[in-house]
Amino acid sequence: MRRIRDLSPLLGPPPPEERDDSVQRQKVLRLRGHSVAWVPPLLLLIGIGLADWNTSDQFRIISWIILVPGIAAAICGVWTTAVFACLSVVTYVEVDASWQHQYQTGLPDFILVSVGGALAVLACAVRVRSERRMLHMRDVAETTRRTVLRPMPPGWGGLDHAAVYLAADSEARVGGDFFDIQPGPCGTRLLLGDVQGKGLGAVEAAAALLSTFREAAYHEPVLRTVAERLEVRMRRHIGYRKAVGHDDHDRFATAVLVGFPDDGRDTVEFVNFGHEPPLVVAPDGVRALPPGHGLPLGLSELSPDQPLVLTAVLVPGETLLLVTDGVTEARDADGVFFPLLDRVTRARTEDPRTLEPQHLVELVRDGTLRHCGGHLADDTTIFAVRRCEGPNQVVSPNVAPEGEDRGTTQP
Secondary structure: OEOOEEOOOOOOOOOHHHHOHHHHHOHHHEEOOEEOOOHHHHHHHHHHHHHHHHOOOOOOOHHHHHHHHHHHHHHOOHHHHHHHHHHHHHHHHHHHHOOOHHHOOOHHHHHHHHHHHHHHHHHHHHHHHHHHHHHHHHHHHHHHHHHHOOOOOOOHHHEEEEEEEEEOOOOOOOOOEEEEEEEEOOEEEEEEEEEOOOOHHHHHHHHHHHHHHHHHHHHOOOHHHHHHHHHHHHHHHHHHHHHOOOOOOOOOEEEEEEEEEOOOOOEEEEEEEEOOOOEEEEOOEEEEOOOOOOOOEOOHHHOOOOOOOEEEEOOOOOEEEEEOHHHHOOEOOOOOEOOHHHHHHHHHHHOHHHHOHHHHHHHHHHHHHHHOOOOEOOOEEEEEEEEOOOOOOOOOOOOOOOOOOOOOOOO
Protein backbone atom coordinates (compact mmCIF):
# COMPACT_ATOMS: atom_id res chain seq x y z
CA MET A 1 0.00 0.00 0.00
CA ARG A 2 1.01 3.59 -0.48
CA ARG A 3 1.50 6.32 2.03
CA ILE A 4 -1.05 9.11 2.09
CA ARG A 5 -0.92 12.85 2.01
CA ASP A 6 -3.72 15.00 3.39
CA LEU A 7 -4.18 18.01 1.14
CA SER A 8 -6.99 19.65 3.07
CA PRO A 9 -8.42 22.09 3.63
CA LEU A 10 -8.12 23.45 0.11
CA LEU A 11 -8.79 27.06 1.06
CA GLY A 12 -5.40 28.56 0.44
CA PRO A 13 -1.77 27.90 -0.40
CA PRO A 14 0.01 25.44 1.82
CA PRO A 15 2.59 26.84 4.19
CA PRO A 16 6.10 26.95 2.75
CA GLU A 17 7.40 24.27 5.08
CA GLU A 18 4.83 21.84 3.65
CA ARG A 19 5.94 22.55 0.09
CA ASP A 20 9.70 22.40 0.65
CA ASP A 21 11.02 19.08 1.91
CA SER A 22 14.51 20.53 2.28
CA VAL A 23 13.12 23.09 4.71
CA GLN A 24 11.50 20.33 6.72
CA ARG A 25 14.71 18.31 6.70
CA GLN A 26 16.83 21.21 7.94
CA LYS A 27 14.27 22.71 10.29
CA VAL A 28 16.18 21.33 13.28
CA LEU A 29 19.31 23.17 12.05
CA ARG A 30 17.73 26.59 12.53
CA LEU A 31 17.81 28.68 15.69
CA ARG A 32 15.59 31.73 16.04
CA GLY A 33 15.18 31.84 12.28
CA HIS A 34 18.91 31.65 11.53
CA SER A 35 20.69 28.69 10.00
CA VAL A 36 23.13 26.83 12.26
CA ALA A 37 23.94 24.13 9.71
CA TRP A 38 27.59 25.23 9.86
CA VAL A 39 27.90 24.28 13.54
CA PRO A 40 28.25 20.44 13.18
CA PRO A 41 31.11 20.55 10.62
CA LEU A 42 32.83 23.30 12.61
CA LEU A 43 32.67 21.28 15.83
CA LEU A 44 33.94 18.22 13.97
CA LEU A 45 36.84 20.25 12.53
CA ILE A 46 37.85 21.54 15.96
CA GLY A 47 37.37 18.15 17.59
CA ILE A 48 39.58 16.29 15.10
CA GLY A 49 42.29 18.96 15.30
CA LEU A 50 42.37 18.94 19.10
CA ALA A 51 42.19 15.16 19.30
CA ASP A 52 45.14 14.73 16.93
CA TRP A 53 47.11 17.38 18.82
CA ASN A 54 46.63 15.57 22.14
CA THR A 55 47.12 11.95 21.02
CA SER A 56 50.36 10.04 20.75
CA ASP A 57 52.32 9.51 17.55
CA GLN A 58 50.90 5.97 17.43
CA PHE A 59 47.36 7.26 16.85
CA ARG A 60 47.27 10.05 14.27
CA ILE A 61 43.71 10.96 13.22
CA ILE A 62 44.29 14.24 11.38
CA SER A 63 43.41 12.57 8.06
CA TRP A 64 39.89 12.11 9.44
CA ILE A 65 39.43 15.81 8.77
CA ILE A 66 38.29 14.78 5.30
CA LEU A 67 34.92 14.09 6.96
CA VAL A 68 34.39 17.82 7.62
CA PRO A 69 33.69 18.99 4.03
CA GLY A 70 31.71 15.77 3.48
CA ILE A 71 29.38 16.62 6.38
CA ALA A 72 29.12 20.24 5.18
CA ALA A 73 28.21 19.07 1.67
CA ALA A 74 25.18 17.23 3.07
CA ILE A 75 23.69 20.08 5.11
CA CYS A 76 25.26 23.39 4.02
CA GLY A 77 25.41 25.50 0.89
CA VAL A 78 28.09 25.40 -1.78
CA TRP A 79 30.07 28.39 -0.51
CA THR A 80 29.96 27.19 3.08
CA THR A 81 31.17 23.77 1.97
CA ALA A 82 34.01 25.40 0.02
CA VAL A 83 35.02 27.35 3.13
CA PHE A 84 35.13 24.16 5.19
CA ALA A 85 37.13 22.40 2.46
CA CYS A 86 39.76 25.18 2.65
CA LEU A 87 39.72 25.20 6.46
CA SER A 88 40.24 21.44 6.45
CA VAL A 89 43.33 21.75 4.25
CA VAL A 90 44.75 24.60 6.36
CA THR A 91 44.05 22.78 9.62
CA TYR A 92 45.63 19.62 8.26
CA VAL A 93 48.81 21.46 7.25
CA GLU A 94 49.11 23.32 10.56
CA VAL A 95 48.44 20.33 12.82
CA ASP A 96 50.57 17.91 10.81
CA ALA A 97 53.48 20.38 10.65
CA SER A 98 53.44 20.72 14.45
CA TRP A 99 54.71 17.12 14.73
CA GLN A 100 58.27 16.09 14.20
CA HIS A 101 59.09 15.11 10.64
CA GLN A 102 59.22 11.38 11.28
CA TYR A 103 55.68 11.44 12.72
CA GLN A 104 54.04 13.55 10.02
CA THR A 105 51.45 11.86 7.77
CA GLY A 106 52.88 13.79 4.84
CA LEU A 107 51.94 14.37 1.24
CA PRO A 108 49.63 11.39 0.63
CA ASP A 109 47.12 12.46 3.27
CA PHE A 110 47.44 16.10 2.17
CA ILE A 111 46.37 15.04 -1.34
CA LEU A 112 43.55 12.96 0.19
CA VAL A 113 42.20 15.92 2.18
CA SER A 114 42.53 18.32 -0.76
CA VAL A 115 40.84 16.05 -3.28
CA GLY A 116 38.19 15.05 -0.73
CA GLY A 117 37.34 18.73 -0.14
CA ALA A 118 37.06 19.42 -3.86
CA LEU A 119 34.78 16.41 -4.37
CA ALA A 120 32.65 17.52 -1.40
CA VAL A 121 32.13 20.94 -2.99
CA LEU A 122 31.17 19.28 -6.28
CA ALA A 123 28.76 16.94 -4.49
CA CYS A 124 27.19 19.88 -2.65
CA ALA A 125 26.69 21.73 -5.94
CA VAL A 126 24.95 18.68 -7.41
CA ARG A 127 22.75 18.34 -4.30
CA VAL A 128 21.72 22.01 -4.33
CA ARG A 129 20.93 21.85 -8.04
CA SER A 130 18.82 18.72 -7.52
CA GLU A 131 16.95 20.34 -4.64
CA ARG A 132 16.18 23.40 -6.74
CA ARG A 133 14.92 21.19 -9.55
CA MET A 134 12.80 19.24 -7.06
CA LEU A 135 11.33 22.44 -5.66
CA HIS A 136 10.53 23.65 -9.17
CA MET A 137 8.73 20.39 -9.92
CA ARG A 138 6.86 20.70 -6.62
CA ASP A 139 5.78 24.20 -7.62
CA VAL A 140 4.56 22.88 -10.97
CA ALA A 141 2.68 20.06 -9.24
CA GLU A 142 1.22 22.50 -6.72
CA THR A 143 0.05 24.80 -9.51
CA THR A 144 -1.58 21.82 -11.24
CA ARG A 145 -3.30 20.78 -8.04
CA ARG A 146 -4.65 24.26 -7.40
CA THR A 147 -5.86 24.48 -11.00
CA VAL A 148 -7.78 21.22 -10.78
CA LEU A 149 -8.83 21.49 -7.13
CA ARG A 150 -9.12 25.24 -6.86
CA PRO A 151 -9.45 26.87 -3.42
CA MET A 152 -13.01 27.84 -2.48
CA PRO A 153 -13.66 30.69 -0.05
CA PRO A 154 -15.97 30.20 2.94
CA GLY A 155 -19.64 30.51 2.00
CA TRP A 156 -18.87 30.09 -1.71
CA GLY A 157 -22.14 29.96 -3.61
CA GLY A 158 -24.16 30.33 -0.41
CA LEU A 159 -22.91 26.97 0.87
CA ASP A 160 -21.08 26.12 4.04
CA HIS A 161 -18.58 23.53 2.83
CA ALA A 162 -15.57 21.47 3.89
CA ALA A 163 -13.41 19.05 1.93
CA VAL A 164 -10.67 16.54 2.60
CA TYR A 165 -8.51 15.08 -0.14
CA LEU A 166 -6.23 12.15 0.69
CA ALA A 167 -3.73 11.22 -2.00
CA ALA A 168 -2.83 7.53 -1.92
CA ASP A 169 0.61 8.40 -3.31
CA SER A 170 2.71 10.60 -1.01
CA GLU A 171 4.44 12.15 -4.04
CA ALA A 172 1.18 12.99 -5.83
CA ARG A 173 -0.51 16.35 -5.41
CA VAL A 174 -3.64 15.46 -7.33
CA GLY A 175 -5.18 12.33 -8.82
CA GLY A 176 -8.39 11.27 -10.49
CA ASP A 177 -10.74 12.59 -7.78
CA PHE A 178 -12.30 15.99 -8.44
CA PHE A 179 -14.85 18.33 -6.87
CA ASP A 180 -15.97 21.93 -7.15
CA ILE A 181 -18.75 24.41 -6.41
CA GLN A 182 -19.92 26.83 -9.08
CA PRO A 183 -22.43 29.59 -8.26
CA GLY A 184 -24.36 31.14 -11.13
CA PRO A 185 -27.48 33.03 -12.18
CA CYS A 186 -29.71 29.95 -11.78
CA GLY A 187 -28.39 28.81 -8.43
CA THR A 188 -25.36 26.96 -7.19
CA ARG A 189 -24.17 23.66 -8.64
CA LEU A 190 -21.58 21.27 -7.27
CA LEU A 191 -19.78 18.32 -8.79
CA LEU A 192 -17.86 15.45 -7.22
CA GLY A 193 -16.41 12.54 -9.13
CA ASP A 194 -13.70 9.97 -9.63
CA VAL A 195 -11.96 9.22 -12.92
CA GLN A 196 -11.24 5.56 -13.55
CA GLY A 197 -7.54 4.77 -13.34
CA LYS A 198 -4.55 6.72 -12.11
CA GLY A 199 -1.70 8.78 -13.45
CA LEU A 200 -1.56 11.84 -15.67
CA GLY A 201 -4.34 10.51 -17.89
CA ALA A 202 -6.77 10.57 -14.97
CA VAL A 203 -5.64 14.08 -13.99
CA GLU A 204 -6.20 15.33 -17.55
CA ALA A 205 -9.69 13.84 -17.63
CA ALA A 206 -10.54 15.40 -14.27
CA ALA A 207 -9.30 18.80 -15.43
CA ALA A 208 -11.35 18.55 -18.65
CA LEU A 209 -14.54 17.72 -16.75
CA LEU A 210 -14.02 20.47 -14.19
CA SER A 211 -13.40 23.13 -16.81
CA THR A 212 -16.61 22.16 -18.62
CA PHE A 213 -18.55 22.05 -15.35
CA ARG A 214 -17.42 25.55 -14.33
CA GLU A 215 -18.68 27.03 -17.58
CA ALA A 216 -21.83 24.98 -18.04
CA ALA A 217 -22.91 25.24 -14.40
CA TYR A 218 -22.77 29.01 -14.64
CA HIS A 219 -24.39 29.54 -18.05
CA GLU A 220 -26.89 26.68 -18.42
CA PRO A 221 -30.25 27.28 -16.72
CA VAL A 222 -31.20 23.57 -16.73
CA LEU A 223 -29.27 20.96 -14.77
CA ARG A 224 -29.96 18.31 -17.40
CA THR A 225 -28.06 20.38 -19.95
CA VAL A 226 -25.09 20.59 -17.59
CA ALA A 227 -25.15 16.80 -17.29
CA GLU A 228 -25.29 16.38 -21.06
CA ARG A 229 -22.36 18.72 -21.58
CA LEU A 230 -20.29 16.75 -19.07
CA GLU A 231 -21.02 13.53 -20.95
CA VAL A 232 -20.11 15.10 -24.29
CA ARG A 233 -16.90 16.53 -22.83
CA MET A 234 -15.82 13.16 -21.48
CA ARG A 235 -16.39 11.47 -24.83
CA ARG A 236 -14.56 14.25 -26.67
CA HIS A 237 -11.64 13.92 -24.27
CA ILE A 238 -11.46 10.15 -24.82
CA GLY A 239 -11.51 10.69 -28.59
CA TYR A 240 -8.76 13.29 -28.39
CA ARG A 241 -6.54 11.01 -26.30
CA LYS A 242 -6.93 8.23 -28.85
CA ALA A 243 -6.17 10.61 -31.73
CA VAL A 244 -2.86 11.67 -30.18
CA GLY A 245 -1.84 8.08 -29.49
CA HIS A 246 -2.69 7.85 -25.80
CA ASP A 247 -5.47 5.30 -25.72
CA ASP A 248 -6.97 5.30 -22.23
CA HIS A 249 -8.80 2.01 -22.88
CA ASP A 250 -12.35 3.39 -22.58
CA ARG A 251 -11.68 5.55 -19.55
CA PHE A 252 -14.79 6.75 -17.72
CA ALA A 253 -15.68 8.77 -14.63
CA THR A 254 -18.29 8.31 -11.95
CA ALA A 255 -19.75 11.54 -10.61
CA VAL A 256 -22.58 13.25 -8.77
CA LEU A 257 -23.93 16.57 -10.05
CA VAL A 258 -26.04 18.55 -7.58
CA GLY A 259 -28.00 21.75 -8.11
CA PHE A 260 -29.21 24.14 -5.42
CA PRO A 261 -31.99 26.20 -7.07
CA ASP A 262 -32.15 29.87 -6.19
CA ASP A 263 -35.96 29.97 -5.94
CA GLY A 264 -35.99 29.42 -2.17
CA ARG A 265 -37.21 25.82 -2.28
CA ASP A 266 -35.87 23.40 0.32
CA THR A 267 -34.85 20.94 -2.39
CA VAL A 268 -31.85 19.93 -4.42
CA GLU A 269 -31.65 18.50 -7.93
CA PHE A 270 -29.07 15.87 -8.69
CA VAL A 271 -27.82 13.52 -11.37
CA ASN A 272 -25.90 10.40 -10.42
CA PHE A 273 -23.42 9.07 -12.99
CA GLY A 274 -22.80 5.64 -11.50
CA HIS A 275 -21.42 7.07 -8.27
CA GLU A 276 -21.97 6.24 -4.62
CA PRO A 277 -25.24 7.99 -3.60
CA PRO A 278 -24.69 11.02 -1.33
CA LEU A 279 -25.85 10.91 2.28
CA VAL A 280 -28.09 13.52 3.90
CA VAL A 281 -27.11 14.02 7.53
CA ALA A 282 -30.11 15.52 9.32
CA PRO A 283 -30.91 16.21 12.98
CA ASP A 284 -33.40 13.32 12.95
CA GLY A 285 -31.31 10.75 11.09
CA VAL A 286 -29.12 9.86 8.12
CA ARG A 287 -30.52 8.88 4.75
CA ALA A 288 -29.10 8.16 1.30
CA LEU A 289 -30.30 9.89 -1.84
CA PRO A 290 -31.71 7.65 -4.61
CA PRO A 291 -28.97 6.17 -6.81
CA GLY A 292 -30.52 7.30 -10.10
CA HIS A 293 -28.98 4.35 -11.97
CA GLY A 294 -27.12 6.58 -14.43
CA LEU A 295 -24.13 5.34 -16.38
CA PRO A 296 -20.67 6.77 -15.68
CA LEU A 297 -19.53 9.69 -17.82
CA GLY A 298 -18.11 8.47 -21.11
CA LEU A 299 -20.30 5.36 -21.38
CA SER A 300 -23.54 6.88 -22.70
CA GLU A 301 -23.26 4.91 -25.95
CA LEU A 302 -24.01 1.75 -23.97
CA SER A 303 -27.58 2.88 -23.31
CA PRO A 304 -30.04 5.15 -25.15
CA ASP A 305 -31.56 6.35 -21.87
CA GLN A 306 -30.70 9.83 -20.65
CA PRO A 307 -29.52 10.25 -17.02
CA LEU A 308 -32.34 11.04 -14.63
CA VAL A 309 -32.54 14.44 -12.96
CA LEU A 310 -34.00 13.72 -9.53
CA THR A 311 -35.22 16.03 -6.79
CA ALA A 312 -34.74 15.52 -3.08
CA VAL A 313 -35.69 17.51 0.00
CA LEU A 314 -32.81 19.24 1.78
CA VAL A 315 -34.05 21.62 4.44
CA PRO A 316 -31.81 24.18 6.20
CA GLY A 317 -29.62 22.50 8.79
CA GLU A 318 -29.22 19.27 6.83
CA THR A 319 -25.78 18.44 5.46
CA LEU A 320 -25.03 16.69 2.19
CA LEU A 321 -22.09 14.26 2.40
CA LEU A 322 -20.37 13.09 -0.80
CA VAL A 323 -17.41 10.69 -0.91
CA THR A 324 -15.41 8.79 -3.50
CA ASP A 325 -14.74 5.07 -3.43
CA GLY A 326 -11.57 5.59 -1.42
CA VAL A 327 -13.93 5.76 1.58
CA THR A 328 -16.53 3.15 0.68
CA GLU A 329 -13.94 0.63 -0.53
CA ALA A 330 -11.48 1.07 2.35
CA ARG A 331 -10.90 -2.35 3.94
CA ASP A 332 -9.63 -3.44 7.33
CA ALA A 333 -7.26 -6.35 7.98
CA ASP A 334 -10.14 -8.82 7.55
CA GLY A 335 -11.22 -7.35 4.20
CA VAL A 336 -14.36 -5.69 5.59
CA PHE A 337 -15.44 -2.47 3.87
CA PHE A 338 -15.72 0.75 5.84
CA PRO A 339 -19.35 1.06 7.12
CA LEU A 340 -19.87 4.71 6.24
CA LEU A 341 -23.61 4.90 6.88
CA ASP A 342 -23.38 3.16 10.26
CA ARG A 343 -20.45 5.30 11.41
CA VAL A 344 -22.11 8.57 10.46
CA THR A 345 -25.43 7.49 12.00
CA ARG A 346 -23.79 6.55 15.28
CA ALA A 347 -21.74 9.74 15.36
CA ARG A 348 -24.83 11.88 14.74
CA THR A 349 -26.61 10.39 17.75
CA GLU A 350 -23.55 10.87 19.96
CA ASP A 351 -22.45 14.33 18.86
CA PRO A 352 -24.72 17.05 17.40
CA ARG A 353 -21.66 18.71 15.85
CA THR A 354 -21.66 15.94 13.23
CA LEU A 355 -24.02 18.15 11.21
CA GLU A 356 -21.24 20.72 10.75
CA PRO A 357 -19.44 20.12 7.42
CA GLN A 358 -15.93 20.54 8.82
CA HIS A 359 -16.60 18.22 11.75
CA LEU A 360 -18.29 15.70 9.46
CA VAL A 361 -15.43 15.41 6.97
CA GLU A 362 -12.91 15.08 9.81
CA LEU A 363 -15.04 12.35 11.35
CA VAL A 364 -15.19 10.37 8.10
CA ARG A 365 -11.50 10.95 7.40
CA ASP A 366 -10.39 9.72 10.82
CA GLY A 367 -12.77 6.78 10.71
CA THR A 368 -11.57 5.72 7.27
CA LEU A 369 -7.90 5.90 8.23
CA ARG A 370 -8.47 3.95 11.44
CA HIS A 371 -10.46 1.32 9.57
CA CYS A 372 -7.76 0.68 6.95
CA GLY A 373 -4.82 1.20 9.29
CA GLY A 374 -3.67 4.32 7.45
CA HIS A 375 -3.13 2.47 4.16
CA LEU A 376 -5.41 3.72 1.41
CA ALA A 377 -5.50 1.82 -1.87
CA ASP A 378 -7.04 4.75 -3.79
CA ASP A 379 -7.29 8.51 -3.71
CA THR A 380 -10.01 9.60 -1.32
CA THR A 381 -12.23 12.67 -1.31
CA ILE A 382 -14.72 13.63 1.41
CA PHE A 383 -16.94 16.63 0.66
CA ALA A 384 -19.71 18.03 2.87
CA VAL A 385 -21.97 21.02 2.13
CA ARG A 386 -25.06 22.66 3.54
CA ARG A 387 -26.88 25.89 2.93
CA CYS A 388 -25.51 28.83 4.86
CA GLU A 389 -27.74 30.16 7.59
CA GLY A 390 -29.62 33.28 6.58
CA PRO A 391 -29.96 34.59 3.02
CA ASN A 392 -27.76 32.86 0.49
CA GLN A 393 -25.00 35.13 -0.74
CA VAL A 394 -24.02 33.73 -4.12
CA VAL A 395 -20.59 35.02 -5.04
CA SER A 396 -21.46 35.66 -8.68
CA PRO A 397 -23.67 38.11 -10.56
CA ASN A 398 -27.18 36.77 -10.02
CA VAL A 399 -28.44 37.90 -13.41
CA ALA A 400 -29.57 35.41 -16.03
CA PRO A 401 -28.01 35.78 -19.47
CA GLU A 402 -30.30 37.55 -21.91
CA GLY A 403 -32.85 35.23 -23.48
CA GLU A 404 -32.27 32.32 -21.08
CA ASP A 405 -34.95 30.66 -19.03
CA ARG A 406 -34.33 30.58 -15.28
CA GLY A 407 -36.49 27.49 -14.74
CA THR A 408 -35.26 24.21 -13.24
CA THR A 409 -35.69 20.65 -14.38
CA GLN A 410 -38.14 18.20 -12.95
CA PRO A 411 -37.46 14.59 -12.05
